[in-house]
Amino acid sequence: MxxxxxxxxxxxxxxxxxxxxxxxxxxxxxxxxxxxxxxxxxxxxxxxxxxxxxxxxxxxxxxxxxxxxxxxxxxxxxxxxxxxxxxxxxxxxxxxxQKPVLIDFKADPERVKLGFLKAEENLCSMCHLGGMKGQNEIPKLSGQHYDYLVKQLTDFKAHTRTNDAGNMSAVSKSLNEEDIINLGHYLANLH
Incomplete structure (x- = not known):
């Protein structure tokens, strides 16, 4: 940026x-x-x-x-x-x-670990903050649905979602399908 x-x-x-x-x-x-x-x-x-x-x-x-x-x-x-x-x-x-309730998602522990490492590598917490709690115009990702998270990451990577000033498109271009799945497990598992 x-x-x-x-x-x-x-x-x-x-x-x-x-x-x-x-x-x-x-x-x-x-x-x-x-x-x-x-x-x-x-x-x-x-x-x-x-x-x-x-x-x-x-x-x-x-x-x-x-x-x-x-x-x-x-x-x-x-x-x-x-x-x-x-x-x-x-x-x-x-x-x-409104108070969010816990979602019903059974994360794979190995994928959570790999997703955490990918989030650290990509410095996700620089914008989304610790625990992926979000701030102002940066969304809260913790406790979000797995399918929704994977879809958004996939859309950013494919440039079919572009309302982000290019930040997520730039970050997601290096992600492969496994990375996106692992990030989905990690983020959906956060509360």
């Missing part, structure tokens, strides 16, 4: 007013989200991400990207298309305030 790109990301993050959100309005609007993302944002379907406890800023940016076409998904893009800025802020604040 160049200094210019980093400054652009930091400036953009600084001007996003997520803090003025109405959690109660977000909860009401979130009723539409339950079918895929589960009660309180705790998805029980591994292809849909857990939203509970995720950073409000990250969630807002993803909704905005779906709405504006910077991120595309046949289910989410139409869902976000008619959301107002206020709706996106309220939804983001609501899901961020």
């Amino acid at each position: 160049t200094l210019k790109q980093l400054l652009l990301v930091l400036f953009t993050a600084a001007v996003l007013p997520v803090q003025a959100a109405d959690i109660a309005a977000g909860q009401e609007k979130a009723q539409t989200c339950v079918a895929c993302h589960g009660a309180n944002g705790n998805s029980t379907v591994s292809m849909f991400p857990v939203l509970a406890g995720q950073s409000a800023r990250y969630l807002y940016l993803q909704l905005r990207d779906y709405k504006e076409g910077a991120r595309s998904n046949p289910m989410m893009s139409p869902m976000a298309a008619n959301l107002s800025k206020e709706d996106m802020q309220n939804l983001s604040a609501y899901f961020a305030a």
Whole structure:
């Protein structure tokens, strides 16, 4: 990432007013989200991400990207298309305030170990922080569904997901299929 790109990301993050959100309005609007993302944002379907406890800023940016076409998904893009800025802020604040529950995933201990080593090698905690807890516009990865994690890493590698200022695309280009599987086991196993 160049200094210019980093400054652009930091400036953009600084001007996003997520803090003025109405959690109660977000909860009401979130009723539409339950079918895929589960009660309180705790998805029980591994292809849909857990939203509970995720950073409000990250969630807002993803909704905005779906709405504006910077991120595309046949289910989410139409869902976000008619959301107002206020709706996106309220939804983001609501899901961020929810407590995530443990996902039901039986990780392979050897793959967890290899995934940890690959995460260390790629310096994942530099952005996602220790325990992969995330921060601001950097998502929380710990406790996320395995299938969702593998899909996102695969999409970044294939450049079919590109709403990341190039950071994840650059990191994932050196990953092979086994690396992605191992990282999925490691990350889904974190709580």
